[in-house]
Amino acid sequence: MTAESGNHYRERVSDLLRWASVALTPLSAILLALLLLSALLLAAGREPVSTLWAIAVSAFGSIGGLTETLTRMTPLLLCALAAGIPAKAGLFNIGGEGQLYCGAIGATAIVIYMPGLPHSLTIPAMVLAAMTAGALWAAIPGILRGALKVNEVLVSLMLNYVAVYLVEHLVHGPWKDSSALGWPYSLSFPGWAVLPTLGNSNVHLGLLFGLVATCLVYFLIKYTVWGFSIRVIESSQRTAYYSAIRVTSYLVILMALGGAMAGLAGLGEVSVIQGRLKSGISPGYGYTGFLVAWLARKNLLAMVFVSFVVGGFYSGADALQLTAGLPAATVDIFMGLVFLAFLVDEYLRTRSEAGKRLRVV
């Protein structure tokens, strides 16, 4: 074996190890969080092992459970992209929730205002409208950040509440369906405005959109000049500025692109899951998506895996809510714990890496 091929081999191994560590971080964090959650369930008077086992079985143990998991994974993956794409340039988009609601508004607007559209064009128009609405909503913190240096964290967070009230206003007021027996619902979507689904399940086209978008953005960032500029911006905005990279427009575009993804999540929820616009269409997918993106260490491909696991927890806990009265808030607690465990994990890793470096030097 020549020295060159030996190096090549070693590179491969270190690549593999890096991949393993990317995959292992969320796993060890999830395990640690499961331990903490068990303690909490015990405190609330529930038997933790059987509860968690039941969640796992109903999420991954049957075809029906798996399709429900994939259904829940879809908005999570899209919202993770909403946070993860801007994160590639070091931006925080915590507005996935609001952008999801705006996407839902956009999609519903097509159904309400363009009933004369040929049926085959309705869904493409809805996709376009949902993406545009989400992108515009996300562009607000993007522009404010890029042009005026306003903290995008707070702006995107506050816009979530504004978007939720906007939906409430629409379904209580102008878009309220008179045939909904007084419920604050929009009209229910006709069959041609429902995204195609897989067989009888709720797994819909949105999942495919999410997977394709993940791969597209992954390659864009990894192999194009455009992506290189983004990586420069992430490591140093100053360097980017002096390299004549138009930082502001990159920041706005990345935020808008992220918002478009969350908008797609809104489209899926409103078109397939609910079949109409109403309030409370998302149990916090936007926030969980942000956590998923970080859990995947901003690695786009890892987000697919993490959102699948987290989607499983959603679907399993949901099933147990019906059969065993497990509160829906368990998912929130679990997500918070996973995340804190992840931060602990991250700390231990950087410490051990720093230790290794010291030993080498």
Add this chain to the structure above:
Amino acid sequence: MSLDTVAWGTFIMTVCAGAIQSGTPVGFAALGETICERTGVINLGLEGIMLVGALTGVIVQVEMGNTTLALCAAGVAATLLSGIHAFMVVVLNSNQIVSGIAVSILGTGISSFFGRSYVGVRFDGIPKHGIPGLRSIPFIGEVVFQQDLLVYLALVMALAVWFLLYRTRVGLQMRAIGEDPRIAYEQGVPVRRLRIIAILLGGFLAGIGGAYLSLAYTQVWAERMTSGQGIIAVGLVIVAGWRPLSALLAAYIFGGLTVLHPNLQALGTTASPFLVKMLPYLITLLALIVSTLKYEKRGQGLPAALMRQFLPGRS
């Protein structure tokens, strides 16, 4: 005097009185966050921390019927939760925004999980005694002197925080580590300890704010009842330029906007309730933009080390 002027007079008076009352929860949280951000730590977990405070207050009030105890318990529970943020941010040197969001989600989940059996339960809230003698002054008496004790406590707190930050040695040290932790550390200031204290103090005040919301303002527990007030508190601290007295004032203005809607209805307007409910968020947002522009221009106000991590051992 025409009926219209009378109606407008009552409108202004009830909005002003309501502004003080409904601004008090955010005010408490914003005061705590002012201390916290002055030391260079932003706490986005306030939303969840307020919720835990609100629920703990309700549980103790319902089970024991002791308001003082309920408030203390709320403060302690909130302090415990903010302790997680302190541990993550100061000890483990984690990203402040990420840790804050995690704490926020955790607090929201915990409060919904344990609060299920308390939804809609009735209890005796905090009574409005007001200040005898002064309470009968027209207008001012009704707006200012017919409130409950905690409203006045918030005012005292604002003065106390001001005193702490600007008139004590610890306060000077806190402001110093918010500007440049390294130099402060080299001067012998215990940077990490002070940051932990500031985060815990901020959590305690946010817990009191949450408990005020459930015990005095709504007098009932509901899931996610803070509806973004924790985030608003963080925003108001920036709008107020990290000054405690301005933070409380900003909270009152926010409070005034939140009570606009029911009072507008009384005036006979037909504005959409949801669009009016949006106003406080939009105006806080606008104020945030304006104040950021101001700081950018003058380069003052913002603690220079805000959101920066600090490890004593490394440069």
